[in-house]
Amino acid sequence: MAVNETKNTITRIDLSSKGYFSLGKRGFATEESDSSRGEINKFTLSETIQELNISKNKLSELPFEISQLVHLTEVNLSENCLRTIPQALQNSTTLKTLNCSHNMISISDIKSLNLEENFDFLKPKLENKLELSNPDDSIYSEEDMNDSSTSSSSKIPTFSDKSNSVDSGILLVDNSFDFTNLVNLSYLDLSHNELQFFPESLSQLPNLQFLNVSHNYLTCLPPSLKSATSLRHLDLSWNRLVEVPMWVGQLGRCLKLSLSGNPIGDAMEFPKNVGKTCRRIQYLDMENTFIRDFPSALTTLLDLRHLKLSNKKTSLVESNKSIGGGYFERESSWDLFGNKKNNSYNQNTLQNEKDRFLHRNSLWTLPPKISNFVGLVKLEAVDVGLADLPEALGQLRSLKILDVSKNNLSWIPKSFIDLSALEFCNFSKNSILMLPLDIETMPNLTHLLAAFNMVAELPDNIHLLKTLQTLDVYENQIFNVPNHLMEMNLTRFDLAQNDFTKQAFKDHTNQDVFENYWVLQENLRSWDGVLLENQRQNYEMDTSLFLDRKEFRTVVVVETSSHSNRSIHKTNLDLTYSDIDSEEGADFHGNTDSDHMENEATEDEVPPEPEPVSDTEMDDWTNHLDPYGSPPKLSYRHNLLRMDQESWWGSEQFCPADLHATPRNEQILKNWERERQRSTRHVGRGRRIERQTVTLPLLRDSQFDDAI
Numbered sequence: 001m002a003v004n005e006t007k008n009t010i011t012r013i014d015l016s017s018k019g020y021f022s023l024g025k026r027g028f029a030t031e032e033s034d035s036s037r038g039e040i041n042k043f044t045l046s047e048t049i050q051e052l053n054i055s056k057n058k059l060s061e062l063p064f065e066i067s068q069l070v071h072l073t074e075v076n077l078s079e080n081c082l083r084t085i086p087q088a089l090q091n092s093t094t095l096k097t098l099n100c101s102h103n104m105i106s107i108s109d110i111k112s113l114n115l116e117e118n119f120d121f122l123k124p125k126l127e128n129k130l131e132l133s134n135p136d137d138s139i140y141s142e143e144d145m146n147d148s149s150t151s152s153s154s155k156i157p158t159f160s161d162k163s164n165s166v167d168s169g170i171l172l173v174d175n176s177f178d179f180t181n182l183v184n185l186s187y188l189d190l191s192h193n194e195l196q197f198f199p200e201s202l203s204q205l206p207n208l209q210f211l212n213v214s215h216n217y218l219t220c221l222p223p224s225l226k227s228a229t230s231l232r233h234l235d236l237s238w239n240r241l242v243e244v245p246m247w248v249g250q251l252g253r254c255l256k257l258s259l260s261g262n263p264i265g266d267a268m269e270f271p272k273n274v275g276k277t278c279r280r281i282q283y284l285d286m287e288n289t290f291i292r293d294f295p296s297a298l299t300t301l302l303d304l305r306h307l308k309l310s311n312k313k314t315s316l317v318e319s320n321k322s323i324g325g326g327y328f329e330r331e332s333s334w335d336l337f338g339n340k341k342n343n344s345y346n347q348n349t350l351q352n353e354k355d356r357f358l359h360r361n362s363l364w365t366l367p368p369k370i371s372n373f374v375g376l377v378k379l380e381a382v383d384v385g386l387a388d389l390p391e392a393l394g395q396l397r398s399l400k401i402l403d404v405s406k407n408n409l410s411w412i413p414k415s416f417i418d419l420s421a422l423e424f425c426n427f428s429k430n431s432i433l434m435l436p437l438d439i440e441t442m443p444n445l446t447h448l449l450a451a452f453n454m455v456a457e458l459p460d461n462i463h464l465l466k467t468l469q470t471l472d473v474y475e476n477q478i479f480n481v482p483n484h485l486m487e488m489n490l491t492r493f494d495l496a497q498n499d500f501t502k503q504a505f506k507d508h509t510n511q512d513v514f515e516n517y518w519v520l521q522e523n524l525r526s527w528d529g530v531l532l533e534n535q536r537q538n539y540e541m542d543t544s545l546f547l548d549r550k551e552f553r554t555v556v557v558v559e560t561s562s563h564s565n566r567s568i569h570k571t572n573l574d575l576t577y578s579d580i581d582s583e584e585g586a587d588f589h590g591n592t593d594s595d596h597m598e599n600e601a602t603e604d605e606v607p608p609e610p611e612p613v614s615d616t617e618m619d620d621w622t623n624h625l626d627p628y629g630s631p632p633k634l635s636y637r638h639n640l641l642r643m644d645q646e647s648w649w650g651s652e653q654f655c656p657a658d659l660h661a662t663p664r665n666e667q668i669l670k671n672w673e674r675e676r677q678r679s680t681r682h683v684g685r686g687r688r689i690e691r692q693t694v695t696l697p698l699l700r701d702s703q704f705d706d707a708i
Contacts, residue, residue: 012051016076021058047071055079055099062086070094078102078189085177097187101212105193107177179205191215191235198222206230214238214258221245229253236262237285243267251278260287260308263359268295275300287312288359299369306537307373310382310403311360364388371395378537382406394418401539405429405449417441423533428452428472428545440464447531451475451494451545458482472524473498474549481508486516492524493517494549502552525549 049069053076054062060081066088074097075089082103089095179185179201187210188202195216208227211234218239225231228250238261249271251257257278259268268289271277274297282305284298294309363384371392378401386407394415401424409430417438424447432453439445440461447470455476462468463484471490475497481504482495495505495517506514529541 009048011048013049013053015052015054015057017056019057020054021060021081023054023059023063050074052076062088064088067091073097075099087177089182090178091181093181094184095182096184098182098185099187099189100193101189102192105190105195107195107199177201183207186210188212209233211235214261223247225250232256234258237287238262244269249274249277252280254278254281256283256285257281258283258285259289260285260312261289261359263290265290266292270295270297272297273300274298275302279303282306284308287361289361290359291361291363294363294367294370296367296369299367299372302372303375304373305375306378307376308378308380309361309363309384310380311384312382360384366390366393368392374398377401378539379403380539382542389413389416391415397421400424400444400533401537402426403539403541405542405545410454412436420444423447424531424539425449426541435459435462443467446470448472449545463487470524470527472545481505485509486513490520492527493520494524496521496552497550498553500552501554505552 047068047070050071051074052066052069052072055076055078057080059077060083062077064087066086070092072089072092072095075092075095076097076099077086078099079102082100082105084105085098085100085107089098177199179199182205184207185205186207188205188208189210189212191212191214193216195213195218198213198218198221200222203222203225206226207230209230209232211227211231214235214237216239218236218241220243221236221241223246225245225247228247229252231251231254233256234251234254235256235258237258241259241262242264244259244264244267248257268286268291278301280303281301282303284301284304284306285308287308287310361384363381363386365386365388366381368390369392370390373396375398376396377398379396379399380401380403382403383406386404386409389404389409389412391413392415393413394417396419398421399419400421402419402422403424403426405426405428407430409427409432412427412432412435414436417436419442421444422442423444425445426449428449429452432450432455434455435450435458437459438461439459440463442465444467445465446467448468449470449472451472451474453473453476455473455478457478457480458473460483462471462482466489468488469490470492471488472492472494474494478495478498479500481500486509505517525546527543527546529543531541534541
């Protein structure tokens with residue numbers, strides 16, 4: 001036991017990690033030893049103790065003698081087996097810090113149900129129902145009765161004197177705690193417990209500065225919080241809240257606000273003037289909150305430094321406990337140390353955990369007003385479905401860490417190169433087609449992760465980026481080895497699983513360069529992701545990105561499939577409407593005119609087929625395209641004869657389809673003209689019934705009779 005003494009006065013006692021499961025007047029009890037009387041005498045008799053640390057033990061209750069420590073200012077009860085806050089602390093008016101995290105605490109307010117009065121139905125209707133009118137009628141003597149009662153009581157585990165029971169045999173535990181007298185309490189940590197509602201007496205504390213009730217089962221918060229104006233840290237994450245409390249707009253001194261892991265969704269509403277009333281908020285966590293749009297009111301938080309919008313798998317890795325049945329739970333479900341026996345998973349718990357996985361953010365883009373965050377240092381938006389980044393991103397001149405991995409991004413905005421302070425950038429697991437061409441102008445970019453994308457080639461001048469230490473372009477579609485590779489100051493580099501082989505790499509460089517690269521690749525794949533700046537900004541990188549990676553491809557995918565791609569593309573080029581029109585009356589869908597109308601062989605005219613494009617001409621066309629466009633792949637080629645069917649790549653990348661009109665089909669126009677002549681040839685010569693086609697509807701009788 002660590003004891004701090006000042007002039008024979010004990011001020012601090014540290015009993016953490018001792019394995020104690022009971023604490024009383026006669027000593028400490030552990031699994032190995034039963035008592036330590038020398039230490040307990042000092043502990044119980046000294047009223048000058050100010051700090052008490054009994055964390056990381058197996059305590060299920062505290063002795064009431066703790067209330068005699070009238071000068072307590074700090075108590076740490078974390079990581080024990082407590083099911084309620086010890087009532088011995090209710091009158092500790094000097095208490096400033098209370099840590100009860102990682103227990104099994106469930107609090108009922110002092111104003112809650114009086115069990116003895118409200119559960120009268122559990123008591124026998126006749127209190128003397130089991131009493132004998134004549135004691136002599138008993139077949140047992142008083143000595144036998146005393147022995148039996150003694151033996152039976154020895155078999156039943158003893159519980160706290162504060163526990164109440166009724167004649168039905170149901171254990172009723174008094175888990176109320178009144179915070180009213182803790183007027184000096186400024187730090188309260190109740191995280192990782194089983195709180196199901198927010199105690200009313202807690203909402204009346206006036207001086208709270210730190211409040212953490214994360215990882216509980218709260219479904220609502222009180223309509224008012226007296227300490228809202230004094231709070232500096234408020235953590236409500238990983239509960240079951242479905243709305244933001246109105247008093248959030250009163251957090252005038254709050255620096256950190258966490259709402260992650262709550263299914264708030266569209267109810268994520270803030271006052272319009274939140275930027276003025278909560279101007280000091282610097283850290284905002286909104287992970288897994290089921291939002292579809294970033295709240296516009298939050299863009300007025302001009303002093304924001306950290307913004308977290310990601311979807312995390314779960315933060316309850318160790319959580320396999322369920323909300324117990326409360327007072328109606330069997331005693332056999334708990335062991336001697338207060339731990340719940342996990343014989344099988346509770347179905348409700350499994351459903352609760354499943355619900356937490358579904359509380360995912362879905363943000364297809366970020367608002368343009370994100371440019372207001374001029375002081376933003378870290379932005380995390382992992383796995384939220386981002387398909388676009390606004391051009392206003394480049395105005396975040398203070399941004400140092402950007403993580404937008406596991407999204408649907410295909411293009412990086414031009415303004416990205418204006419992020420002059422950016423040091424760490426993670427674009428991994430997107431669909432990015434190319435990196436910014438002027439990336440070498442970014443003066444502080446040190447770590448760039450762009451693995452698992454569709455990048456075709458690296459920028460030509462990337463070797464001029466002398467600050468770059470980490471470059472990860474694993475599993476992209478890069479088809480040539482970058483030039484000036486060894487002129488870069490890289491310490492970690494991965495270029496494997498791209499569209500060239502190991503031999504091609506050696507042929508383009510030399511053996512020494514390849515050996516140096518191999519060292520850089522091993523450095524990246526064994527990297528723990530720890531960076532000094534990331535630690536300062538409380539950013540933890542997902543190192544699973546570097547696991548189970550393969551080496552260079554043994555077969556070039558582009559070359560082996562280029563012939564088939566080229567032949568397929570040739571077919572697309574040659575299959576023009578002139579080819580389709582070689583059959584009589586073909587329409588835009590490839591259907592022939594014979595499917596819709598009667599043809600006359602004498603009037604059929606088949607235009608000559610166009611000369612097919614030779615393979616040599618096709619190869620020449622491809623070679624001319626390569627220096628200016630993308631590599632020779634089917635997904636990047638374009639049918640120049642049918643530009644109206646091409647897809648839109650992005651700004652200044654390719655001409656959109658809506659700028660190209662669909663070309664005329666001369667054969668179809670001729671068929672239309674022949675049909676018109678047929679229909680007029682029989683005018684005045686008797687009635688002829690013409691079959692109307694789907695593609696060429698004719699006028700019907702009385703079709704316009706309703707027109708006025």
